[in-house]
Amino acid sequence: MIVLGLTGSIGMGKSTTAKMFAEAGVPVHDSDETVHHLYAGKAAPLVEAAFPGTTKSGSVDRTKLAERVLGDATALKRL
DSSP states (O other): OOOOOOOOSTTSSHHHHHHHHHHTTOOOOOHHHHHHHHHTTTHHHHHHHHSTTOEETTEEOHHHHHHHHTTOHHHHHHO
């Protein structure tokens, strides 16, 4: 089995390329989708406990979380 990872910055075409693979019948795992699902579910109370004020209505607020952890190596490691 060959496992291929798509990486790159915002707007580089990762999602578009993954969609092409999926349309061709290649199994695709979307890590962003998985994280969004976790942030709206099981991870939200854990993130809130570690970083108070970073959730809203039971989901992780990615903007607030980024403001809290980016530039803080200790916080990023904890996350």
